[in-house]
Amino acid sequence: MILTAEELLQKLDNLKAGTMPAIEQAMQQAALNVEGQAKKNCTPGQSPYYKAPYSDDNDPRRVPPHMRDTIVGTVETQGTSVHGVVGTPKDYSLYIHEGTSRMPARPFILDAITEKDTETRTILSDALTNLIRSQCE
Amino acid sequence: MTNSTIFAGVLAALTNDSQMTTWAISFIRYKRIAPEACPVGTLIMNTERSAHRPGYNASKVRDNYPVAQVDIWATAASETFPRSQEDVDLIADRADEVLLGLTPVTGTFGWEKTSESSQFEDTTSIIHAVRRYNFRYNVTDA
Numbered sequence: 534m535i536l537t538a539e540e541l542l543q544k545l546d547n548l549k550a551g552t553m554p555a556i557e558q559a560m561q562q563a564a565l566n567v568e569g570q571a572k573k574n575c576t577p578g579q580s581p582y583y584k585a586p587y588s589d590d591n592d593p594r595r596v597p598p599h600m601r602d603t604i605v606g607t608v609e610t611q612g613t614s615v616h617g618v619v620g621t622p623k624d625y626s627l628y629i630h631e632g633t634s635r636m637p638a639r640p641f642i643l644d645a646i647t648e649k650d651t652e653t654r655t656i657l658s659d660a661l662t663n664l665i666r667s668q669c670e
Numbered sequence: 671m672t673n674s675t676i677f678a679g680v681l682a683a684l685t686n687d688s689q690m691t692t693w694a695i696s697f698i699r700y701k702r703i704a705p706e707a708c709p710v711g712t713l714i715m716n717t718e719r720s721a722h723r724p725g726y727n728a729s730k731v732r733d734n735y736p737v738a739q740v741d742i743w744a745t746a747a748s749e750t751f752p753r754s755q756e757d758v759d760l761i762a763d764r765a766d767e768v769l770l771g772l773t774p775v776t777g778t779f780g781w782e783k784t785s786e787s788s789q790f791e792d793t794t795s796i797i798h799a800v801r802r803y804n805f806r807y808n809v810t811d812a
Binding site: 581627628631632633634635637638640643644647648 | 700702703704705714716717719737739741743784785787789791794796798800802804
């Protein structure tokens with residue numbers, strides 16, 4: 534393929550304009566992937582911990598919904614920095630994740646990030662690869 | 671379950687550190703902590719992934735990737751060091767220096783810190799700092 538200088542500059546401009554949306558979209562996909570694993574870590578029968586962090590439905594002290602069902606993955610963009618954020622608004626989740634003097638830690642989110650580390654890198658690199666390829670055609 | 675030799679090596683590195691000794695901080699395997707037992711440090715391995723190294727059929731070598739969690743426990747009711755969040759963070763920072771230092775625990779490599787946090791337990795007045803580290807070690811299967 535032979536390009537004029539103008540065409541090449543146009544493609545470079547397209548790459549520049551397309552990078553952030555592509556990374557944001559890929560990061561959202563990666564965050565959802567981690568979210569799914571974190572929910573799995575909180576599911577009885579699939580959790581790697583001695584006891585899944587999933588309260589008894591019949592416990593009168595329980596405030597619905599389950600912590601597992603409130604875990605959410607989102608994307609935050611600040612300038613040229615894109616962050617995938619996975620968390621839960623339940624106030625007691627920190628104590629479950631980090632442990633207390635009476636309860637061992639069950640780091641359901643950090644373990645999900647670690648478990649999905651390779652997939653996250655693949656999702657992000659694929660997004661950039663596809664963007665570059667789209668400008669090479 | 672992390673190799674017991676590796677676990678003991680990490681525990682010994684923390685316990686035998688001269689600064690930890692000066693502060694009278696001992697390290698034990700994680701168990702329930704009573705306020706009377708503070709100050710104390712605990713070690714637990716959260717998760718461990720294992721992968722066959724290329725050429726495993728001949729070498730039988732696997733790479734293991736555990737996550738080590740170091741907890742520092744102190745009570746705000748204490749009248750001596752450590753008795754505040756700053757004191758506990760200072761000890762946790764020292765754990766960073768020991769584990770991420772130039773001389774890795776024997777048999778391990780690739781140490782990096784993955785998270786840190788601090789909490790205060792209202793019911794027991796226990797101050798708690800958590801540090802987690804990724805590292806690797808090799809296992810040769812029989």
